[in-house]
Amino acid sequence: MIETILYYPLSRDRLIDLLSSSGEEEKALFDYSTATKLKNVGNEVYLRGLIELSNICDKDCFYCGIRKSNNNITRFTLKYEEVIESVKYAYEKGYGSIVIQSGERSSRSFSDKIDKIIRESKKITNNNIGITLSCGEQSEETYLRWFESGADRYLLRIETSSEELYKKLHPKDTLHNYTNRRNALELLRKTGYQLGTGVMIGLPFQTTEMLADDLIFMRDLNIDMCGMGPYIEHTKTPLYKFREQLPITTVRLSLALKMISLSRILMPDINIAATTALKVLDQKATEKAIAIGANVIMPNITPLFYRKEYLLYENRSEPLFSFEDELALLEKRLETISHRIGYNKQGNSKHYTKNWSRCIPE
Numbered sequence: 001m002i003e004t005i006l007y008y009p010l011s012r013d014r015l016i017d018l019l020s021s022s023g024e025e026e027k028a029l030f031d032y033s034t035a036t037k038l039k040n041v042g043n044e045v046y047l048r049g050l051i052e053l054s055n056i057c058d059k060d061c062f063y064c065g066i067r068k069s070n071n072n073i074t075r076f077t078l079k080y081e082e083v084i085e086s087v088k089y090a091y092e093k094g095y096g097s098i099v100i101q102s103g104e105r106s107s108r109s110f111s112d113k114i115d116k117i118i119r120e121s122k123k124i125t126n127n128n129i130g131i132t133l134s135c136g137e138q139s140e141e142t143y144l145r146w147f148e149s150g151a152d153r154y155l156l157r158i159e160t161s162s163e164e165l166y167k168k169l170h171p172k173d174t175l176h177n178y179t180n181r182r183n184a185l186e187l188l189r190k191t192g193y194q195l196g197t198g199v200m201i202g203l204p205f206q207t208t209e210m211l212a213d214d215l216i217f218m219r220d221l222n223i224d225m226c227g228m229g230p231y232i233e234h235t236k237t238p239l240y241k242f243r244e245q246l247p248i249t250t251v252r253l254s255l256a257l258k259m260i261s262l263s264r265i266l267m268p269d270i271n272i273a274a275t276t277a278l279k280v281l282d283q284k285a286t287e288k289a290i291a292i293g294a295n296v297i298m299p300n301i302t303p304l305f306y307r308k309e310y311l312l313y314e315n316r317s318e319p320l321f322s323f324e325d326e327l328a329l330l331e332k333r334l335e336t337i338s339h340r341i342g343y344n345k346q347g348n349s350k351h352y353t354k355n356w357s358r359c360i361p362e
């Protein structure tokens, strides 16, 4: 029997304790978040077909493989037609939503291209496909333009809510400013998007206290979606030299799962993604994350040819089979934890639909 009293209210100290839990205590935490999840969002898992639009990035984040200064990769941008083909594919296969993710750029031609993709994607799917954008910090005008063209959600990770740690992970300039990123999240909320954020877990210099603060940050920001995952090292980045400080794989995985579990308890009706980075640590990480709190999966539908160049981190597991087989396999894996895919559903955040009068389908 799991005692609700153990989890409400969740003080900062209690969060720190639970993030450090193991054995029976960790199991009790996972049992509680599983029950919270089933009660609030059920056992349906929503699909977002992930399209990695471009690895060209103006930023130079110390942890990221597609950072501007990494000269060891071939830069690419998908052609407009290739993106639209991927959207058609997603729609035909029953993906209710797509995510367009990209290295960050703020040129007019970049914003025009995204705008055209949003409009056409809605048009060819009779407005049925849900669109999440993850294209970094943009001006208020651009956020509004994309929203008015039909984008439904925006994911912008704060990366860490600790300004002190943020400064250690980024160059010191206006392009990598903590306050600007924080303000961008406010702009997105004001614009009307379903708002998503998240953090990296297991970073060098990161403490359990910082992770507890990340959870409180996300709750207080009143987010609709959360996409967070473990930090995975990349040899061609400045942060690589601190790899000795990283928690071992099993500890990083357990920490990531506890962050998901606690997010579900703190924010029962939001959408939480089982992110791709988890799979680098454990082949079964997706099922584990779904079982204890996540309810969104983002299979990669970027044309295979480009995927090897979108390496945010190394050891990324790429499917060798066709996308169709990937969904069949996913269905089987989800069956083992009594979950099913919500085909043809946008899978909007319940938290958002409850709080906004705008009528959007679940």
Ligand code: SAM
Pocket: 063, 064, 065, 066, 101, 102, 103, 104, 134, 135, 136, 137, 155, 156, 157, 159, 199, 200, 229, 230, 231, 232, 233, 234, 277, 312, 313
């Ligand atoms: N440029 C956009 C932005 O800033 O939101 C979106 C693309 S960015 C590459 C997507 C996310 O990848 C980042 O928010 C970051 O959390 C994650 N990422 C980058 N490098 C990573 C690494 N080494 N390990 C895990 N996640 C990483």
